[in-house]
Amino acid sequence: MKYSEAFLNAAADLCEAGRFIDGKGWVPATSGNFSVRLPDGTIAITVSGKHKGRLQIEDIMLIDADANPLDDKKPSAETLLHTSLYKRFPAVNCVLHPHTIHSVLVSRIFKNEIALENYELLKAFKGIATHEARLVIPVFANDQDIPRLAAEVERYLDRRRDCYGYVIAGHGFYTWGDSVAETLRHLEALDYLFECELRLYGVNRA
Amino acid sequence: MKYSEAFLNAAADLCEAGRFIDGKGWVPATSGNFSVRLPDGTIAITVSGKHKGRLQIEDIMLIDADANPLDDKKPSAETLLHTSLYKRFPAVNCVLHPHTIHSVLVSRIFKNEIALENYELLKAFKGIATHEARLVIPVFANDQDIPRLAAEVERYLDRRRDCYGYVIAGHGFYTWGDSVAETLRHLEALDYLFECELRLYGVNRA
Amino acid sequence: MKYSEAFLNAAADLCEAGRFIDGKGWVPATSGNFSVRLPDGTIAITVSGKHKGRLQIEDIMLIDADANPLDDKKPSAETLLHTSLYKRFPAVNCVLHPHTIHSVLVSRIFKNEIALENYELLKAFKGIATHEARLVIPVFANDQDIPRLAAEVERYLDRRRDCYGYVIAGHGFYTWGDSVAETLRHLEALDYLFECELRLYGVNRA
């Protein structure tokens, strides 16, 4: 297949993002998946089963807005969680899903949601201008039935459009933004804030 | 704009310092800001909103001693916290502000100040020659009103000139020195000592 | 000695795996050992006493299926633990043994076995398709008598063939797979899951 220049640029960005994210230890083994929406509405997304720290251009595939493959590669099982976000949010052009250990641990401890308050780093999220904001990140039960999980996320987002990410229990988190750079910023900030909450919880319970 | 050689050298030093500081995980997302005072009294300072681990020369701008831009770039919201330190301390030529997780966590636990005692690494601070020193680092409440926050810092420094840095709660810390190298030394030492205090607190409370 | 191309490729893979594993801090000092089974049934394995993050081709030796050296290099004391796994599992072509600190710590805390449940990352193990699996990793007492330790491992594997790795108390763990890539995936996943269990234990006991 002959890919467009837009696809190839997006694929290169995803490979580079993968090396950064893996360098932090956030996509162990072959976990995680990443995507970028192209100007024509198709989506460049990581294929199934590759190590995200060693991505090559050929590890990125093209799908349409309904998650149908437009080439002969095998999409990740969680592709529907990406397309669902793109359909809902017209301004979103990138979705990143790491398996950071902090997101797994907060999901075991805080159960339904993690409330983030009084952190300057909340300003890393687009549209938040003060540490006096309160950011709520929901935690969904893990589910191998991805359409069912996507539907549960949808129901939540119907009520809360001011959402920057969600955690799947024992699994990892999804975050999104208008570009790879903005989404990486959200990703870095969420992991940092999850680590803060986790360590304060440990200290406060001691 | 045509920049002086002194500016370009300072800018290169700040880019390199940024890569070092980001490599430690101390400026997640696009947090933090850094500056150097030039021999003519103007100041090279990071612009707003860039990732500090990937700084380019064009991400550094020039301001005067009163924080007025001398080029057409957009200064960080916290610029006044830099100029305020340069006005007070004639020997200071560099100010670094990271968002290390340890500084955020100690601010939640120790509230008003962190007292550092009996550490050999206290000797990393200019003018301290023994671990028997006692270094107090104040913690200020976070405030999006930077002139008001700067004024509070000023009032503290009026009483305590032997100060090497301060923490802003839930935010990060500021430290300074006569050169980039000395300020980096203070930065590394402070984060290390904050981590010591944090971990000892966790263990001792357990 | 003149080595085959298969040996040299395997040796290069082991050197690269060593740099990756050491970069994570999982083979401190000169600890750990790694091997690959070649198509003819002989085995490329790290020699005794080298730092695994700085392996050169000459630090890999050739042994037969019974652990007899086929060149004049000195095999690791634990070679028998490798050959024993190759004899039992015809599909296994790589064995990796790191000394991660998390595996040492879980062995001190969980004693006989570590049960891993409700983690998406369980899917990193070949043949596991859901986080609803339960993976049990046995812990064996450390023993400098390697034939005796190998025999104890054998007795366990006689009863539990669905095993992806084991921990030796205060020492490290062994894991295996059909290729270097699959074994590295198992290794990364196990260390991550050990860290999860360890941190949750600390928080829950607090």
Added chain:
Amino acid sequence: MKYSEAFLNAAADLCEAGRFIDGKGWVPATSGNFSVRLPDGTIAITVSGKHKGRLQIEDIMLIDADANPLDDKKPSAETLLHTSLYKRFPAVNCVLHPHTIHSVLVSRIFKNEIALENYELLKAFKGIATHEARLVIPVFANDQDIPRLAAEVERYLDRRRDCYGYVIAGHGFYTWGDSVAETLRHLEALDYLFECELRLYGVNRA
């Protein structure tokens, strides 16, 4: 001054060791000092005040066995702790002194000594062949009077020659060996074992 080839090789080894040790975060700010004994009994040692992760050949100086400078550079205040070890142990040719955070924290918790038992990694120490060994690392009170501190270390070593390192409280540790490689192995192993003891203490007290 014209240095010998032996000096220049030792200096290069110390620069490289410094980059490795700093990469682990074990010599924050400009802390730590390192030395190698040359075949003629003179000693190559790091000068005072340099960052150990960015050492250049010119940051290494030459001293005699009594710590007198043989060039015009300024030795570290702790030089006497190096020469004292070389005088006592004829087989020792390298001394490394990092300020690892784990060594600082164990000194606050375990006070007089740290006993290391039942770790496979004990075999990283020259002459220990089994995890059933018991390695005792003494902790000395910090003291800016280096001759007095050296004398206290001497008194301890008079009674316990089977010693691989010692901790100075709130400061860091010293370790030694017959070569840079062996000493680095001891250093990596000690920090790893200190971290084990520290984390187990935290968990067990919780």
